[in-house]
Amino acid sequence: MSKNGYVNFMSMNSHNTEKKLPFRPVALGIPERLMPVVLDCARQLEGEGVRGKALRRLFVRLAQDPKSFADHPVLGGLAGMLGGESSPGAAFSVTEVPWRAWGEDLDPKAVQQLRDGCGLPVAVSGALMPDAHVGYGLPIGGVLAVTEAVIPYGVGMDIACRMKMSVFAVSPDLVDTNGDELARAIEQETCFGVGGQFKVRKDHAVMHEDWGFSPVPRRMHDTAWAQLGTSGSGNHFVEWGVLDVPRAMPGLPEGTYLALMSHSGSRGTGGEVAKYYSALARRLHPELPRALGHLAWLGLDTDEGREYWAAMELMGRYSAANHALIHAAVAGRLGLTPLFGIENHHNFAWREIHDGREVIVHRKGATPAGRDVFGIIPGTMVDPAFVVEGLGNPMSLCSAAHGAGRVMSRKEALARFRRSDLEHVLKERSVRLLSGGLDEVPMAYKDIREVMAAQADLVRIRGTFLPRIVKMAK
Structure with missing residues (x-):
C-alpha cells in the first residue's frame, strides 16, 4: 500500500497497465478475473469526480448488494457479472491454486474442503497434512496461504x-x-x-x-x-x-x-x-x-x-x-x-x-x-x-x-x-x-x-x- 493509502494493482489485461485503487477488490469479494472490468469502471468514475474513500464506499456497496446497481450507468455491467440478476453465490468462480497433500487414504471430504479453500479469490497456495479430517471451513490439517486477508x-x-x-x-x-x-x-x-x-x-x-x-x-x-x-x-x-x-x-x-x-x-x-x-x-x-x-x-x-x-x-x-x-x-x-x-x-x-x-x-x-x-x-x-x-x-x-x-x-x-x-x-x-x-x-x-x-x-x-x-x- 502506498503512503496515500492506495493499493497498487497490476491489471490482467493485455497491456498489463498499472492502476492505483483506494481498496483491494479481492478483499471485497470481487473475483480476480473481473479486475480489468473493475479498473475500467474505476477510471470512468474517477473521470466523473468519484475518488478516494467515496470510490471505495461505492465498490463496497456494489460487492455487498450488486442487484441494487443493476441500472447504474457505469457499474451496471459489473453488477450483472457479480450476480446482480442471480442468486447469492452465482458470481463465485473457482480457479484452484496449487496445493499438495501428504499421506494416504485421506478423507475425501477433507480433501474437498482444502480444494474449496484453494479456490478462493484470495488464495495463493495450500497443503493438506496426513492427519487431515473434516472441520468447519478449512479441514483440520489444512494449510492455506492467502493475500492480505484472514479467514476466521x-x-x-x-x-x-x-x-x-x-x-x-x-x-x-x-x-x-x-x-x-x-x-x-x-x-x-x-x-x-x-x-x-x-x-x-x-x-x-x-x-x-x-x-x-x-x-x-x-x-x-x-x-x-x-x-x-x-x-x-x-x-x-x-x-x-x-x-x-x-x-x-x-x-x-x-x-x-x-x-x-x-x-x-x-x-x-x-x-x-x-x-x-x-x-x-x-x-x-x-x-x-x-x-x-x-x-x-x-x-x-x-x-x-x-x-x-x-x-x-x-x-x-x-x-x-x-x-x-x-x-x-x-x-x-x-x-x-x-x-x-x-x-x-x-x-x-x-x-x-x-x-x-x-x-x-x-x-x-x-x-x-x-x-x-x-x-x-x-x-x-x-x-x-x-x-x-x-x-x-x-x-x-x-x-x-x-x-x-x-x-x-x-x-x-x-x-x-x-x-x-x-x-x-x-x-x-x-x-x-x-x-x-x-x-x-x-x-x-x-x-x-x-x-x-x-x-x-x-x-x-x-x-x-x-x-x-x-x-x-x-
Whole structure:
C-alpha cells in the first residue's frame, strides 16, 4: 500500500497497465478475473469526480448488494457479472491454486474442503497434512496461504490451540515409584471441561492488557479471567510421561527424562471470537455459495480484518498464559523446576514470506515446521508424542501434522466402544488415565507412527514422549 493509502494493482489485461485503487477488490469479494472490468469502471468514475474513500464506499456497496446497481450507468455491467440478476453465490468462480497433500487414504471430504479453500479469490497456495479430517471451513490439517486477508474458520474455533512440554532433570522412574504423588499434582492443580474454572482465580499479565478494542474480548474478559489456567474438553489433556532424547538438542542433552505435556487453547473466549468474526465475514461476502460460507475472509486492509487479527493474537497470548500457569502449578506442587521447555500453536495465522511473496498462512490443526523450528506432535492417550525439528519444506508452506488425526467422529466412537475396550488398551500400554471420555479412545485415531512416516520430508524426530499418567475432561 502506498503512503496515500492506495493499493497498487497490476491489471490482467493485455497491456498489463498499472492502476492505483483506494481498496483491494479481492478483499471485497470481487473475483480476480473481473479486475480489468473493475479498473475500467474505476477510471470512468474517477473521470466523473468519484475518488478516494467515496470510490471505495461505492465498490463496497456494489460487492455487498450488486442487484441494487443493476441500472447504474457505469457499474451496471459489473453488477450483472457479480450476480446482480442471480442468486447469492452465482458470481463465485473457482480457479484452484496449487496445493499438495501428504499421506494416504485421506478423507475425501477433507480433501474437498482444502480444494474449496484453494479456490478462493484470495488464495495463493495450500497443503493438506496426513492427519487431515473434516472441520468447519478449512479441514483440520489444512494449510492455506492467502493475500492480505484472514479467514476466521481457517484459523479455527479454538484459536491458538497449543502444545507445551516441560522437561525435568529427574529420574523418569518417578512415574512408577511416585505415581500417586504425580497424579495428585495433576488432579489438584488442573481444571477441565466446558465452563470449568477455579474457585480462586489465577493471575497473569495477559489479563491486564487492553481487551476493549473488540466487542468480543471486551464482553468475555471476565469469563476468560475466571477460566485462566484451565483446560478445555475433547482432546485436551495434561499428562506425565517419559521423554527419550537419543541425540542432544539445543538446550537439552541426550538422555531420558521425566516430562509434563499439555494440550489446550483459548477456551470459550477463543470460540466466541471465531464465531463473531466468521459471521461478520459471511455478511461481507454474500457472493460465496452457501456451502462455502465458513471460508469467508476479512481483508487485512479493513478495520474488521485488523480487529480480528488483534483478537487472534490476544487469544494466542491468553492460550500461552493458560499453559504457563498449568505447568507452573503442577510442577511447583512437587518442587520441580524445568530444565527445558518447548511449545507451539497449531490453530493460528502467521504473516510469512513464501516464494519471495508476503502471505498470510493459516495452519488449522497444523504445526509450524520451518527449518530448525522445534515443535510437538502428540499421538493419543496411549501412543507416543514426538518432539520434532522442522525441515522447512516449501511445498507444505513449512508445516506438518498436529497429531494423529481422527478416523471416526466422536459420535461413532461412543457408539462403537465400551469402557472395557478402553481399559484393556490402557492396561496393555501401562497408562494410568485419571479421567477421559470414550470419544477419545485411541482406536478413534490414526496410527501416529504412520502419520509421522508420511511426513518424513517435513520434520525430523528429535525426541519421543511416552504418556504414563493422563488427565482429560471427564
